[in-house]
Amino acid sequence: DMLHLESIASRSQRYRWEIDAHLHQGLHQVLWLEEGSAQVRLDETQQAVQSPAVIVIPPGVVHAFRFAPQSLGCVLTLSAGAVVQGDAQAAAQALSTVFGAPRVLDLQGDDERPRFSAMFQLLADEFAAPRPAGSPVPLWLARVVVWRLGELMTRRELAAGPLQREHQALFTRFVVLVEAHHAQHWPVSRYASRLGLTAERLNRLVRAEAGRSALDLVHDRLAREACRRLTYVAAPISRLADELGFADPAYFCRFFKRRVGCSPRDYRQRSLA
Numbered sequence: 001d002m003l004h005l006e007s008i009a010s011r012s013q014r015y016r017w018e019i020d021a022h023l024h025q026g027l028h029q030v031l032w033l034e035e036g037s038a039q040v041r042l043d044e045t046q047q048a049v050q051s052p053a054v055i056v057i058p059p060g061v062v063h064a065f066r067f068a069p070q071s072l073g074c075v076l077t078l079s080a081g082a083v084v085q086g087d088a089q090a091a092a093q094a095l096s097t098v099f100g101a102p103r104v105l106d107l108q109g110d111d112e113r114p115r116f117s118a119m120f121q122l123l124a125d126e127f128a129a130p131r132p133a134g135s136p137v138p139l140w141l142a143r144v145v146v147w148r149l150g151e152l153m154t155r156r157e158l159a160a161g162p163l164q165r166e167h168q169a170l171f172t173r174f175v176v177l178v179e180a181h182h183a184q185h186w187p188v189s190r191y192a193s194r195l196g197l198t199a200e201r202l203n204r205l206v207r208a209e210a211g212r213s214a215l216d217l218v219h220d221r222l223a224r225e226a227c228r229r230l231t232y233v234a235a236p237i238s239r240l241a242d243e244l245g246f247a248d249p250a251y252f253c254r255f256f257k258r259r260v261g262c263s264p265r266d267y268r269q270r271s272l273a
Contacts, residue, residue: 002027002079003142005127008036011075012067021064023228024057028099029077030145031055032120036071040064042102043224045210052107054116054149058099062224074120078142094143094150101175105152112152119145170195171209174202175217182221183245188214223259226252230264231271237264 008031012019021041033051040049041064042057049055051073057063083095107113123141131137157168177191191214192202199214206214222244229240241252256264 002077003082003138004077005123005138006075007124008033008067008071008073008075012065012071017067017069017071019065021062023060023062024077025232026059027077027079028059028083028095029057029063029075030098030149031057031065031073031075032116033071033073034117034120035073036068038068038071039066040104042104043220045102047104049104050106050108052110052113052117054105054107056098056101056103056105056149058102060228061102062227063102074124076120076123076142076145078146082139083143083146094147097150097153098146101172105149112148115148116145119148167205167209170197170205174206174214178218178221182218182225183243185245186218188218191218219255219259223256226256226264227260227267230268237268240264 031054033049033053033055035051037048037050040047040055041062042055043062051071080095083092107116119141123138123145126135126138126141173195174191177186177194181191188202189199192199195202197205203214206212206217210217212220226240226244229235229243230237233240237253238249241249244252246252246255253264256267260267262270
């Protein structure tokens with residue numbers, strides 16, 4: 001069970017305030033950007049983020065940052081086991097709410113800004129000061145952060161209009177279907193049918209929520225899975241292609257290079273390096 005906190009500067013300053021794309025398996029991260037700004041990549045989406053903001057990174061999500069020099073804030077890294085150990089049903093529910101998807105929470109002008117600033121400062125003080133072995137205080141504070149984030153997300157969702165909530169729910173269902181069936185190469189029409197939509201309406205909905213077409217989102221998920229397997233599974237590329245639903249390894253290589261910018265072999269070599 002892992003629980004760790006570090007400042008943004010402690011790691012990024014050594015690399016000219018830039019953290020290259022990477023992912024964590026089994027670890028959840030919350031980045032608190034208190035002052036400054038950053039270019040943020042979460043999977044296939046990129047956006048400029050101004051402080052104050054909270055950036056939520058679920059396990060397995062590719063993420064990268066380019067911070068403005070002297071940006072202030074911290075990164076909380078935790079495992080699910082650390083947060084929900086023992087009798088912590090509220091923490092478990094909040095964990096599910098917060099880390100259901102990668103997201104950026106803008107806190108400009110929000111009354112919650114002082115609260116989050118104080119919580120992260122308390123956490124930083126606990127990690128910086130000597131404390132008895134097995135002290136539960138950092139864990140309690142981390143649970144408070146997760147619970148407060150879940151409360152904030154729920155409140156914002158309830159404040160959205162009925163149509164917006166319906167669109168968000170449909171988009172979430174689409175993402176869940178993509179997660180389950182991307183390797184089966186479903187056509188967009190099949191996803192739409194499962195959601196009770198036409199392919200045209202599904203595309204409009206996905207563009208409104210994610211800024212790209214439904215097929216792009218499916219292909220991005222497929223390419224991301226290919227990247228993960230090339231990094232973590234020591235199997236021939238032809239076998240990985242077959243597992244991802246590509247009958248022709250050559251077509252898989254063309255697909256991968258078009259989405260990622262290099263061949264599967266080159267990507268694997270860079271990952272190993």
